[in-house]
Amino acid sequence: MQVILSLSNDERSLLKEKLFFDLSEPLTSDLMQLAQTGGAFNFLESKPDIYSLDDGEPI
Known part of the structure; x- marks a missing residue:
């Protein structure tokens, strides 16, 4: 509250x-x-990458 009150209008x-x-x-x-x-x-970050850009079909 003090910080807010110290601000200019x-x-x-x-x-x-x-x-x-x-x-x-x-x-x-x-x-x-x-x-x-x-x-x-x-x-x-500690999990293995199980998917790649080659997986599945493009949307």
């Missing part, structure tokens, strides 16, 4: 806009970044 307005922006769905790029950096899939 312009900075608080920008923060409010970011926090309360009414977007019904997250952006694909945001989901991709979250998947890459969030750590939820880190366990896959």
